[in-house]
Amino acid sequence: MEPSFLRKYVFSVDHKTIAKQYMITGLLMAVLGGYLAYVFRVQLAWPGESVPGFGPVGENVYNALVTMHGTIMIFWVAMPILLAAFGNFLIPLMIGTDDMAFPRLNMVSYWTFLVSSLLLVASFMVPGGAAAMGWTFYPPLSARAEFTGVIWGGHLWILAVALEFASMLMGGINFLTTVVNRRAPGLTMFRLPLMIWMLISASVLFMFSVGPLIAGAFMLLLDRTVGTGFFMPEAGGDPLLFQHLFWFFGHPEVYVILLPGLGVVTEVLPVSSRKTIFGYRAMVYSTIVAGLLSFVVWAHHQFISGINPNLALPFSITTILISVPFAVFLFCCIATLWRGSIRFTTAMLFSIAVIAEFLLGGVTGIVNGSAAADIYMHDTYFVVAHFHYTLFPAVILAMFGGIYHWFPKMFGRMMNEGLGLAHFGLTIVFFNLTFLPQFALGFHGHHRRIANPESFDWLADMQGLNVLSTIGSIGLLLAQILFVINFFHSMFAGKKAGRNPWQATTLEWVTPSPPGHGNFEETPVVYRGPYVYSPPDSEKDWRPQHLPAGLEGTETVP
């Protein structure tokens, strides 16, 4: 029986449809977030000028723009696309099952997310405009409407974020239960593709870190609406309490959106270099260590926020120690390329770029992680450049890598490689043009979140760098038009993809492209680890996970 249109495409319980819904919603939100970035970048380069396509940017409008840009990119782009979309699409396929453990919960999770997105978008249109307290939402600024003049925008912001958290929690419960309980026969934890490890690590981190912030959000909402004083010193509350709750969540949250991106890299690298991943277990363990450490580093966001100065050193040490597991991870990625046979597909180029650019984000993190150096660098453009160099590769570049890689599986057609190459080149050039100058601005002491750099004389001679950065950001946004064209054109007119266009070994490539309802024609049985490429005892350079010994290599190449 064919399900009705509504059941099939709208209120679907199929994990693949839900994944696509998440992806489309996330990409639309990314367009909005990018547009906001365009508006405030133009304001920063040419302060006071009317921005084409927007109009003049007032100071509170500027604050709202940066607040919403941060909020949207973290919670409505990174999380839905990397965690929810890739997670929903890949988990059942990669572990060889027909669907998530709780398909209806999955649907509820998406619709909760959609409602939260609509609430957030609606907050631009209410009187007073959108929230303008910074994406970190520090009280007291956020605890009383009169401090910013934004009333409904702030309420809606909290409500939307709370719903988004609820949606991601439901998704996380689903992911974890599915991976723990529904793996195909023979698929032990250490035969899971690394992407699955990254997704479940991210879900665990999210689930255990978000609780205190949800409690904090309840308190903040009461402070705003009822007038209680949980975070107001005159009532006996403490503003720093919220910062602690926020960053106890905030740092693991960075890894929640980072790990799935690194997971994409670990999937694409072996396929495109025809070589098994280097140090599978080392990568798994370093991810777990980094995840554990992420719970004891949160105060590094608060070195100069008035916390007890004696706390800085312990938190600084734990922070800098995080560089070790990530170094293990990245070196393993690089070592995977050693003596490989590298094919430069678009997905591979994006994955390599993730490593190359993330390295710069990683090493500059040391500057911020050192408590003393952070006295100077905190809240400057150096921090802005640093976290864009970590999050842009891990979120946006990895997202593109993942889409170019799994698009054939999602839609049954290949994306255009020529357009993909052009998209890649322009994206990388303009990304660096946007954010490299910001390191220099940070060194010069240009602090964040000011609408007009010309308010301060000492910043005047660096204004050229602001202009450069803005030109880069405009180019970066325009370059994405190529991706949009490629995405939609390939969806309908791309070259038909077979089951396994990349000759990859993991289970998702066993299914038809796109997989039908129920995914697998028969439950696959897994005989080996995920990345058996170019094994020494075989002519073929790949050996799928599901083929029994003796039958390896019998699968026809599509």
Added chain:
Amino acid sequence: MLSWLPENVSSYGSDMDSLLRLILYIVGVWFVLAEVVLIGFLVVYRKKPGKRAAWVPGSNLKQLSWVLLPCVVILGLDLAIEAAGAPVWHTIKQTLPDPDLTVRVSGKQFAWDFTHPGEDGQLDTDDDIKSEFDLYVPVDSVVQFELVSEDVIHSFWLPHLRLKQDVVPGRSIKGWFEVTKEGIYPIACAELCGIGHTKMGARLHVQSLEEHRIWVQSQEPLDEFWEE
């Protein structure tokens, strides 16, 4: 990159600059090294006809040591960076030398209020000198400041002094600086504090001891205290 730093005029600023230099050298070397290796691999091991990839799973310690040994070095360098940073942090944030002058800095939306002691050198007395936007301190003297906020969180930011400290309502946070060169330096607010955040700035006037004494004498004491 260090040439982009604004001129340093504080006693501890040069320590900060050397720390930044040290960190940049260390991470710079590693960054370049990693990128060179990465790009080298990409070039050397690109797909060539008849050449197939090797089987290197990295599952034993011998192979893994290629990755783990550099990481041990990184761990050592991390600790070296911490060791270099700890004294700087200690100087700026964990010590309070005996002050030659104590001032109170009060952040509010969207201005800085400064309270200087009068001729008696004490705060909260009749001859306190208040000023908005202008902080006057003598050169080569230890200035202790007490940060308070009247409304939201601000951040007391003096780039030329390499000093930044958030100002939190409900807390009174103490710190210190010593300026080594006369002149006028910008003060900004580095924490988003509302609509006027962009323009929330002030000036630090660093005067010679003699000029500062004359300035203190020439100020009118506070009116409100006369009436008491």
Added chain:
Amino acid sequence: MSNHAQPLPAKITTGVPTGRLGIWWFLAGETVIFGGLIVCYILLRLHHPEWAEHAAHTSWIVGGINTLVLLTSSLTMVQAFKAVTEGKTQRAVGLLGVTWLLGLAFLVIKVFEYTHEIHGGYTILANLFWSFYYLMTGLHALHIIGGLVAIAVVMARARKGKDLQRVEYVGLYWHLVDVVWIFLYPLLYIAS
């Protein structure tokens, strides 16, 4: 990670039914939320010893009765689960009904308590202690209401002999709400 095929492991899943595992993940999330809230309260409470006076205005007798009600409802809930495993569906439905009524009784007592306190001038804005009091007990009461809805749904299905495994799941949730109250009671009513 060898390239050679290895024999299949005998058993790969945890042995925990999927639904129950999902509930446990959910409960872990709830633990962190309530835990975070309780930690905030404890921290500020330690900072403000003077809150003891305010805490003295909560009634330990009414709170104690409510604790007894919830403990008893947990007993009937777990007995309902036992009845299900023994195949006594009608007995299970009856016990669920008793649990439901006890939950309702808890809410009714809570409403009287709130009314009394608000008439005494102790509103949510009276003091930060009372803000915490209303936030924590209110959030807990919302969980009770949610539990009542869930129990009603499970009861309706169980009466027809369907989805009996849900009796256990709703029970796990109900016990967690009970555990939260076990901590809220001394925090808000007793310790002064």
Added chain:
Amino acid sequence: MNETLGHDGDHPHSNYVAVWTVLVVLLVLGIAAGFVGNPVLGAVLVFSVATVKAFLVVTIYMHLKFEPLLVRAIILCGLACVFIVLIGLIPDIVYGFGH
């Protein structure tokens, strides 16, 4: 979600009424501890009793003691996070800001 009862997920049952009796006794003990003169000792007693009560409900009513390690680990991780927050914030929130 289509499991039926009777497969390997089942637990043995304990004497729930006896546990309930213990819980009620503990409740009375907890209230009594609130009237101990020394506030520190009183608080320690009250919260020890509450912890024992919670432990009984979780292990027996919720059958945690029959669950595999994974399930216990889930709950313990949650509690560990709560404790990290508590310990990490004491220097700042309890002693951090003055009057």
